Amino acid sequence: MKHIGSGGDGGPAVTPALLWVVLAGAASGLAWLGPTLATLPAAVVLYSLWTGALLLLVFRFHGGWMDRTAVILGGAVALRLLFLPTVPDLSVDPFRYLWDGVLSASGLNPYRFAPSDPELVHLHDTVLFREMNSRDFHSIYPPLSQWIFLLGGLSWERFGWPGAFLVMKTGMTVLELAGVTALLAAARIWGVRPGWVALYALNPLAVVTVAGGGHSEGGLVLGLGVLAWGLARGRGGHAVAAGITAWAGLGLAVISKGIPVVGVPLLLIHHLRGVGWRGTAVRAILGGVPALVLSLPFMASGLPRGALASADLYVSLFEFNAALLAPVRAALEVMPGGSALEAGRLLRWVFLALATMVILRHPLASGRQVMGAYLLLQGLYLVTATTVHPWYLLWALPLVPLVTAYRGAWLWASWAAFPTYLVYTGVPMAPLSLLFWGGIALLAFTAAWPWIRRRLLPLAGWRKARQIQSFIPDRGLVLDLGAGEGWVGSALAREEGRQVMAADVEPFLRCDLPYFVFDGRSLPLRDGAVDTVVLSLVLHHASDPDALLREALRVARGRVIITESTYRWEWERWALERVDRWVNRERSPDAQRWARAPLTFRRVDQWVQAVERGGGKVLLSRRLNRVGHRHHLLMVEPATRHGPRP
Known part of the structure; x- marks a missing residue:
């Protein structure tokens, strides 16, 4: 096992034990801080120490504790138990989650009314209504998330805030840990080193987002984990069951957050090329049953138009840490007849065009190629999005351990996303966004350089030949x-x-x-x-x-x-x-x-x-x-x- 810094330099050896102590200490300190907006500068320091210790453990030390499945899963559970009692104030989304849960517990469809509607005036004096934002927007959270919100809603009358919040995020964390277990199973089948899964399982962004902040990505992680496990089992005598499992996982991810729907054409093409139309239909229909069953109670009267309209407004109006919104908006302002208000919609069309190219051209023969294409689509979505909150990284981060392409860029993003919370303390968005997107661009370019170089070399040869052609x-x-x-x-x-x-x-x-x-x-x-x-x-x-x-x-x-x-x-x-x-x-x-x-x-x-x-x-x-x-x-x-x- 390699130790860093040991030897003749006189400095202390950086050992796995020391790094585990740093990781545990930083995590404990971060949990003690909340983290809250008031303690955010110190929280960023501890978050960075946690990230650094994790990366050194994974990348520098092979074959030790970090490659034991029990250690990874046990560490994931311990870290989440550390954060479950916390009540961070980095996001007001949990108030909306519980609002939806309270409506469901009262027998109301959470998609039917916007919080500000007069039909819900009897709830307007609650802390949930006072603290939430976007009161005029209908709920856009899919059915699997609504089931977990319901857990909080059922406990609202008894525990109030924050007790119901703790109940709700416990449910989210259970789903997420089930997803981590599925990721470890997929890694074992594919022959992926278990330590790589720690890049998600022990990642501070994952822990702070779900177990700490209670965000609804827990069900999405479960779905992605089951999808990966099904794809990993896709060959041999269990091919049909594995295919059904993959579709079930993708369905759960979609009804948890919605955005994983970009994976549907990837999995469809993967199975069409492997088992044909009939085999694909069997796998997709049977695999979609769990998602359908979980969705029906909320969809019995049809998805209200208000929810779809709200989703459109979320994409078009809100903005946070966007990569391309500012330059696109500036370009539209100087164009004849252009309108800066159209920037969000234009970026959506850009994403759809790029996504179509990826879907049609990316290799999809193997399960890991499907994972790679999914990560690429999620990356393109975030680059063209008008809003990139830190928890959005969890739409892709669970699969990063299983795919080597652009891993460095995703890991940088998982660290640099947390400091963007500083904007709520008065720090300008521009330098935080530059730190986030600049690092991603540099690491993505470095990863893509061999591919770029192979295509530039013929052009360089043509240019050199043109320089001497006349002689x-x-x-x-x-x-x-x-x-x-x-x-x-x-x-x-x-x-x-x-x-x-x-x-x-x-x-x-x-x-x-x-x-x-x-x-x-x-x-x-x-x-x-x-x-x-x-x-x-x-x-x-x-x-x-x-x-x-x-x-x-x-x-x-x-x-x-x-x-x-x-x-x-x-x-x-x-x-x-x-x-x-x-x-x-x-x-x-x-x-x-x-x-x-x-x-x-x-x-x-x-x-x-x-x-x-x-x-x-x-x-x-x-x-x-x-x-x-x-x-x-x-x-x-x-x-x-x-x-x-x-």
Whole structure:
């Protein structure tokens, strides 16, 4: 087991035991604080310590207690028991939850009336009505959440506030812990390290949101956990039962929060491609029974139009920690006929367009691919949403342990969401939002960089080829020496009458070109074997650039075209070395090789001298760009001209 900080530095070793103490201490302190708005600055510090300890335990220590299912589940229960007695004031949503529960306990459909309606005037003197917001809006909370609200409503007459609140959030926490159990079962089937599940089970955002704040995401976590468990069991003799389980889980998630409905087309396509229409219908219909049964008592008279209208207003009017709302609103204000009020609706259409692309193009063959697509859809929804409260992260966070893609961005979000509560203490939203979305953007870009790079490399090759195209004869044989993936040579080969072959020290080629591997010093070609040699950003990588340059001049009957990253000042060379190692380390699976690889950056005059020493003559020396590193072109010909190529 690896210990951090132990050894000769004299500092204390960071051990799992120490981190568990930090985690437990920070959690206890946070529970003691409430957390409440009055104690929020201190709460953010403790929340951060808790998050840091959890991440170190999961990412640095493998094979210990953190990988024992009993420890994870026991820790999840203990942390939630710590927060169940608390009464935070970070959100007024629980007052609305209990209001709905009181209506249900009184025999009224909670969807039928808005709280401000005169039919409910007998409840207007309660603390629930005084403390809730959005009194003119109908309830939008789905049926599974309403059943848990009912628990609080039934205890309202006896316990009042906050007793009924504690009863209600206990019910939410039980559902959430059942979801954690299902996630652990799914992880075991998929061979996922149990410690990864701790990223949700012991996450402070999850604990503070459900067990502390009583938010209605508890049922959603149960649904997502059952969905993951069903997908994990999807192969073998239990395929039908597993499929029914997956649909049941998705149904429970939808009737808990609504937003997981984006997973319906993903699961539908997954099963259609695997078992066809009939098998999919059986699984979906039987799996939907639990959600239908739980919903019918609230839907017997039909879902009131007011609830649907309220949902539309929630999306359009409310705003908190939005990523794109401000720039979209500003753009609409300056457009002829544009209205800033349409920003929310426009962002919804943007989400629908992006979601359609994901649904149609994302791989969905395996259960974990379905999970990955679901996380991507939830991420897109949050990016385009007008309101992103901290508890919204729980719409996706339970599945983050099971999917590696963008895990860092989701974990950052789970930490950076909590400080956004500071806006209620007078801190401006802008820096808090920048912290939240800026970190997400950076980590998401880092995770997506390999995918982005694979698509940028052909474009970069085309750009490099265009820079030297006019210096290469239209006809003849061109050797792309140090070709890498071959994108430069491939672009040059588009010229009719020009033949291109590629060479490098390893088989990196990804293009359809004649190709050979050599030792980096001597080419297996006779003198004057090719008409033109291209060395595009190659020489500084060569173990012996002078020897490679001599070989290029030897085999070239006509010109040698050299492009190089050059420098004038020492700080430029320092920067070139570090950027080059980073870029090329990302291009190769052997990161250590690139860390040790030689780099020989030179000034322009030094490359000219190397050409002359190698038996060449510089015909043209030109900088290829005006901004950025000094990208320089040397057009060279051998001092001794070879005869015509046979």
